[in-house]
Amino acid sequence: MYNLCIIKPNKNAFSETFIQEHINRLAGNKTVLYGGAFPVYDNEGKFLIKSKLGILSYLIQKRILKKTSIKVRTDALVTYFKTQKTDVVLAEYGMVGAMVTEACQLAGVPLVIHFHGADVHHRATVASYFALYQKAFKYASYFVAVSTDMVEALKQLGAPPDKIILAPCGVDTTKFTQVDVLNAGPAFLAIGRFVEKKSPDSVVKAFKLVHQKFPDATLTMVGQGPLFEAIQTMVEQLGLNQSVNLTGVLKTEQIRELMAKSRCFVQHSVTAKNGDMEGTPVTILEAGSSGLPIVSTLHAGIKEAVVNGKTGYLVAEHDIEGMAEKMMLFAANAKFAEQVGSAGREHILKNYDISYSIAKLNKALKRSITGN
Template identity: 35%
Template structure:
């Protein structure tokens, strides 16, 4: 008999973020998913869940933390009674604390931490006591990298609860890059937020102009949007680079693949934001490497798990703009090296970091929780 899984998430929408999205469709379970930003009035209980999540968000912003968890927790319990799942999976730690009391109904609870929910001060300061309670109630905790695992252990999670599982790149879509045959075109894909380091990426590209004989042929494409987009655009204008830097906005996954096929190198200067927000394991890095591009990035979050320095790309320290520029210049001057590193990265990602790997891990975990349900 197919196991029943109830998924509770605060939102479905994530634009350039790879999210719950298509991964749910690949799970071999009878999945019932509820999203806090959807209110399907044809399904009253799901609509009520959406209203409850909205109420919880308002209460949290007003500082009414005890009241904030009440509406979502009550509706989550009603959903468990209605759908009778064999296991519940909740997306994001900050959302799990809103519904964690449903674990007292005897259903196993798995929580999926993804990045900011395990690093940003705005969550950790406010939610640390609730996280400790969450780890007492939950059966399993999914994280993206070793740093995240260690941080949650310091907050009370048990090592045996924790599973490291990067979200992975879609092996059915991301393929076909030929970096050696492309001009020195650098590609960045992601939200324009502090932890993605878009301004640092631009500044490194500006430094590149004095490090390579191919400067006139170099270009940078920065895909995505976000609160720092206008800041980066203004800086590109100040640097006199507007003719070399493109900002196409948010693109569909298929359009991103096409950009990767036109690029020689993928670049991302991830860094810890002022509020402590950090990356989990950036999906765009895995997608680029799976497509066959060399990656120039930082030693941040789960990136070093994916990118092997001087084998599949180059890794520099956060804030090392000269180091990043030198790595970009190297690949601008040596297309054959870009091809070799891109091919090595593709093999590594195919072997370890695809969506299939992630789905298989989650499937094994949820099956184990069902098999050992009290």
């Protein structure tokens, strides 16, 4: 059994369930580090830098001198790898992988970097880390992409094609099981952060058109984010207070309960002005696994997760009227929604069960250690 160190940027983030799945499901004796683009804490919340003088030196260099390469921090990570006898590192997000490449190299530990979305597409982020990415592309064993669009983006950035592995995050299809779409009312469900690339305003505007023809239709939007208050205001201004429910962040169990009461899942993902894009949204996979028909956009990994015209409908980004038109098809016909949703579950079972992505990751991690 090998020793796997998983490095993630955040201690806890409600939108990063895919990272927790890696922690729960991947093989190996696992340790977890976190603390931003470069880890400074272990899984018990203790500093990797052990001396008070070292911590002071680190804080001065980071917060006052604004340094990105800090020797005392790198040395602490190298020491941690050696003390824990780490056999391989899985870095969650490209920025994290780029930052820890030097420490992995100094410790002689193989590195696998899992990209997720903004780390490949957000222009400012890519520009800031571009030089470090090039070093990571040379050293790391593998780079995991979650969509074919991301595979191509990584190639454009300079990642060696033979090191890129396509492995969408996947979904636990035993937890997200077929719901009773046929007996659900015209209830639409959207789940995701309230940020530009999720375009929650487009969802509300499309629903307004649906609501004009189907007054009994409802929309539940789960999540939080910088656009939350603006969406609250929009809902009020459009007179949709009685039909749109903004729940905030919910637990997985609560989300499953909502899916069981819904007829259709909606998400209007777009490319943000700063270039940020989706990978393959886990909520799309969860909805598909639940047998909900999906109305979304021709965007990133969604184009593969949803078979347009078979398991749902995909419209052009910012096509609000087109989205409303497809939503109305499901609002009008529960039987049709059930048929499309059932096809969606079959597609997810065949292609996106989490066991597939975990198997690919396990194989990559093992091969990075053995070299074959």
